[in-house]
Amino acid sequence: MRRSPRTRRGWGLWADKNQGYWFILPCFLLLAGVMGFPTVMAILNSFTPIWTKGFQGFTLDYYARLLRDHIFWNSIIKTLYFVGATVALHLGIGFLVALALNTEIRARRFFRVMAILPWTLPDVIVGLVWAWMYDPLSGIVNDFLHRIGLIASPVEWLANPTLVMPSVIIADAWRGYPFVMLVLLAGLQAIPKQLYEAAKVDGASWFQELWHITLPNLKRMIVIATILDIIWQTRRFGLIWVMTQGGPARSTEILSVLAYKNYFKFFNFEYASAMSVAMAIFLLVVGLPYVRMIVRRA
Amino acid sequence: MRRKSTRALTYMFLIAILIFNIIPFYWMMVTSFKTDAEAYAIPPTWWPVNPTLYEGYGKVLMWTNFPRHFLNSVIVSLGAALLSTLVGAFAGYGFSRFQFRGRTSLMAVLLASQMLPGVLLVGPYFKMLARLGLYNTYPGLILAFCTLTLPFSAWMLKGFIDTVPQELDEAALIDGCSRVHAFLRVVFPLITPGMVATLIFAFLLAWGDLLWVLCLTSTDSMATVTLGLSRLVTQFRVIWPQLMAGSVIAAFPPMLLYLLLQNYLVKGLTGGAVKE
Numbered sequence: 001m002r003r004s005p006r007t008r009r010g011w012g013l014w015a016d017k018n019q020g021y022w023f024i025l026p027c028f029l030l031l032a033g034v035m036g037f038p039t040v041m042a043i044l045n046s047f048t049p050i051w052t053k054g055f056q057g058f059t060l061d062y063y064a065r066l067l068r069d070h071i072f073w074n075s076i077i078k079t080l081y082f083v084g085a086t087v088a089l090h091l092g093i094g095f096l097v098a099l100a101l102n103t104e105i106r107a108r109r110f111f112r113v114m115a116i117l118p119w120t121l122p123d124v125i126v127g128l129v130w131a132w133m134y135d136p137l138s139g140i141v142n143d144f145l146h147r148i149g150l151i152a153s154p155v156e157w158l159a160n161p162t163l164v165m166p167s168v169i170i171a172d173a174w175r176g177y178p179f180v181m182l183v184l185l186a187g188l189q190a191i192p193k194q195l196y197e198a199a200k201v202d203g204a205s206w207f208q209e210l211w212h213i214t215l216p217n218l219k220r221m222i223v224i225a226t227i228l229d230i231i232w233q234t235r236r237f238g239l240i241w242v243m244t245q246g247g248p249a250r251s252t253e254i255l256s257v258l259a260y261k262n263y264f265k266f267f268n269f270e271y272a273s274a275m276s277v278a279m280a281i282f283l284l285v286v287g288l289p290y291v292r293m294i295v296r297r298a
Numbered sequence: 299m300r301r302k303s304t305r306a307l308t309y310m311f312l313i314a315i316l317i318f319n320i321i322p323f324y325w326m327m328v329t330s331f332k333t334d335a336e337a338y339a340i341p342p343t344w345w346p347v348n349p350t351l352y353e354g355y356g357k358v359l360m361w362t363n364f365p366r367h368f369l370n371s372v373i374v375s376l377g378a379a380l381l382s383t384l385v386g387a388f389a390g391y392g393f394s395r396f397q398f399r400g401r402t403s404l405m406a407v408l409l410a411s412q413m414l415p416g417v418l419l420v421g422p423y424f425k426m427l428a429r430l431g432l433y434n435t436y437p438g439l440i441l442a443f444c445t446l447t448l449p450f451s452a453w454m455l456k457g458f459i460d461t462v463p464q465e466l467d468e469a470a471l472i473d474g475c476s477r478v479h480a481f482l483r484v485v486f487p488l489i490t491p492g493m494v495a496t497l498i499f500a501f502l503l504a505w506g507d508l509l510w511v512l513c514l515t516s517t518d519s520m521a522t523v524t525l526g527l528s529r530l531v532t533q534f535r536v537i538w539p540q541l542m543a544g545s546v547i548a549a550f551p552p553m554l555l556y557l558l559l560q561n562y563l564v565k566g567l568t569g570g571a572v573k574e
Contacts, residue, residue: 017396018398019392019396019477020392020393020397020398020401021392021396023388023389023392023396023481024388024392024393024404026388027408028389028404030381030441030444031408031411031445031448034423034441034442034444034445034448035414035445037422038422038423038426039414039418041426042419042421042422045421093315097312097315100308100311100315103305103308105305105312111312113557113560114316114319114320115315115316115319116557117323117553118322120552120556121552121553122552123506123508124508124524125524125545125548126322128527128528128531128542129322129325129545132326132329132541132542133321137340138338138340138341138342138538140321140325140344143344174319174322179564179567182563182564186564206304224568225568234415235416237416237417237508237509238507238509241508241512241528242508242528245532255417256417256509259415259417260417260420260513263421263513269421272421273421276415276418276421277418279417280418283415284413284414286413287413288410290569291413292406294569295405295409
């Protein structure tokens with residue numbers, strides 16, 4: 001019996017079923033090099049100063065230091081503040097705009113395109129533009145507020161420790177809501193029209209439709225958008241870096257900024273590793289439901 | 299009557315959002331045409347009194363390293379995009395067509411790798427590059443950007459390959475093609491639009507990065523646009539017309555490409571969890 005190479009059955013690595021391994025091999029080799037190895041090194045390094053002093057036996061000192069370090073806790077609080085507020089705003093604005101775009105209005109495509117625009121900018125550029133808009137003397141924000149009579153003297157948006165976080169959050173809300181809007185809009189468009197027609201027949205109000213039809217049908221999209229956004233926002237670096245570099249007085253020093261500083265400004269490699277391992281664990285825990293959802297579907 | 303007023307309300311809301319969206323773009327554009335002196339005017343002018351191309355665009359293109367940074371951004375982002383699209387296409391085919399053991403777990407690993415924060419990887423990666431002599435080089439940056447682009451590209455391409463009927467590969471196999479041939483000759487041409495979309499997405503992911511470039515380059519001639527612009531803003535006195543002109547130029551490719559990709563945007567970035 002002739003066995004042609006492509007219909008080969010059996011158990012070897014060349015069996016058709018197993019050729020899949022060869023196809024995914026380059027991808028996983030590359031990932032092992034650029035992500036796997038650094039991850040393993042970061043984890044090792046958070047237990048022993050493997051680069052600076054060589055292997056010294058495992059210790060939990062760096063993690064213990066984290067727990068006692070008020071700078072670290074400050075940064076956790078700032079991260080929660082930043083991520084919580086931006087994700088909430090992205091969802092809130094995104095949902096409202098998606099609802100508005102899902103009605104029968106003229107120029108829907110135009111509004112949709114205009115609504116996506118902010119999201120297409122690199123976050124570094126968003127940070128730069130907003131930093132300039134917030135300029136106390138020559139910025140457009142103060143000038144506008146002054147003209148309509150809301151403020152009498154210039155406000156130092158990015159130099160005032162209490163105002164700086166809300167200012168940064170607004171800039172990021174502007175940047176980030178369009179993506180959530182697009183996801184929710186896709187979800188809205190997938191809801192069968194008959195459900196709304198049936199509700200109309202039953203005399204349901206707009207709010208009842210929203211509560212009993214729209215939201216339950218949109219739940220999956222909301223979960224996906226929220227998880228992805230939490231992950232992206234926790235990792236956000238460029239926007240904050242160009243606007244404040246974590247300052248003033250650490251009032252916008254989110255985890256990614258603090259970890260970066262510990263690595264590349266203070267050269268506390270072990271400490272920075274411990275910090276970013278903690279951050280990675282948080283992100284993996286948040287991201288797990290998303291991974292499960294998608295893999296199950298595939 | 300009630301319908302009419304809701305519609306009016308919808309328009310008003312959308313127009314308000316439109317203005318909110320436009321203002322930063324407007325400010326960026328307007329500033330890029332101002333002279334340095336006018337940019338610092340108090341109160342600011344809402345329209346350039348003496349519009350000039352020279353002070354913003356001219357100077358940023360001739361007096362600074364901006365053109366070099368732009369070129370670097372193109373080289374590095376394109377390199378990462380090409381590499382991850384090519385490698386990702388093979389991985390996508392592997393996941394799409396074969397039911398090998400551990401397939402689901404490996405797919406989960408691929409997705410989960412997108413959750414890892416850059417700051418976790420960048421420190422050890424920096425050490426690794428220094429060892430290999432790749433610190434402050436294009437290959438070092440291109441490989442680094444693969445951490446951002448590869449998991450995403452592989453996943454997105456798997457989605458595109460899933461839409462190509464398996465019968466086509468099987469027909470090619472019966473005709474005597476090997477699997478690689480079947481992939482390259484039959485599937486590859488059919489997913490060209492998907493490959494282009496993936497390529498552009500990967501390009502844009504790399505284009506917007508700051509963290510990796512900040513940590514992996516030491517000389518200004520290796521910096522990308524994002525890093526170059528972020529350095530201009532930390533100078534003692536910021537020359538805003540130049541900075542905004544640079545921002546306009548650096549923002550242009552992503553704006554254009556994302557708008558071209560509108561239809562793939564949601565599906566691509568949610569791992570296909572949302573069908574558009």
